[in-house]
Amino acid sequence: MEDPSRLMAPHGAGVALQGGLPPGGPAAPTATPGDPSAVPPPGPPPHDTGDVLQQIMAITDQSLDEAQASSLNALPLNIRGIQEEDPPDAQLMRLDNMLLAEGVSGPEKRGRGAPMAVAATPGGCPNDNSIEHSDYRAKLSQIRQIYHSELEKYEQACSEFTTHVMNLLREQSRTRPISPKEIERMVNIIHGKFSTIQMQLKQSTCEAVMILRSRFLDARRKRRNFSKQATEVLNEYFYSHLSNPYPSEEAKEELAKKGGITVSQVSNWFGNKRIRYKKNMGKFQEEANIYAAKTAVDATNVVAQGNRANSPSTPNSASSGSFKMTNSGDSFINLQSLTSYQSSPVGGNVQSQMDSLHHVIHQTGRYDTIVGNPLYTTQRIDANGSWQDPTTPSSITSPAGDPGSVNSDASN
């Protein structure tokens, strides 16, 4: 993400004055102090309000008439991009409202401020959502800081210049009569010029915020590969429920929890997986076999230990509540499938048990036939390309009435 100061750069903190009345802050480089990433904006060299003030004050040496005729009048004419269509008041009000809404002006918003752009990431928030969120806020805060700093400077400049003009008028009043109306007119002119500058500053600030927001919205597509564990967990489930790889909501939640991802990401993953598997089953054959083998190994371990202990309720070391997949043999899904098979004498997760038993049979009986011998092939998918028996998800994911609990027994 770019530095906000750069975001504001194209408009030079908003007030890009030509002809010698440059924008920016004096000590107000658009870059935020302490930000190493701050890069001077491209294009014209940065100006600062010091220059602005200097040039404004340079008018001091001119007569009032000269000032009116030259620099002062030149001010607004040289301001870039001022929109003349709207009444200034309405336009200003719009900008003010916008800045207020974005949390740039007004009291600083904390936590639940404008950064909705990030928080409201559709389709599930990324893992590091909070990081991006805080990053967004940090950038917004920088913009806010720059904005207020600039605003203050322009207000100060306005006030100083007004004072100066008043002094000039006072001096002139010794030589010629000056009506209060004339004074008022001059003050109005000055304020008008400066409010135009302020408006441009506000406008550019708004633009900067908009750009910042859009950058963060674009970041939605930014992705990070899932952790190995997450992929493992998802694949375990997918291949052990290959006959009906449609996890229930509960199953998704469990998978999400185990994988450290969101439910939406689980849904996305299964959506992608189903379609990609179907598209190119050959490619996934090896993967399917790997997970089948893993399942089988786990299953045999559990069975063996279960037999030894002669008690299904006696967990072995691998299934003793820890589903940490520290090695290829640990798979809570497999354990779940197997243990649910063991502990569910009747009914329950029939298809899942079938899948797992399938693996066991292959592994214990004729594992050598697995490799290169499609365990999971089109037999799982009908002629229409649909998964068989898609109408029985609950029986698949609900062993003994506890559907998706992919780790129903595993987490205990």
Place this chain on the structure above:
DNA sequence: AAGGATGATTCTAC
């Protein structure tokens, strides 16, 4: 750098 893998988004159909 190229190309495949992969997570996310969008559109459509149901």
Place this chain on the structure above:
DNA sequence: GTAGAATCATCCTT
């Protein structure tokens, strides 16, 4: 609302 399909954008391996 969900799933399938297409697509995009990024990551990762070569």
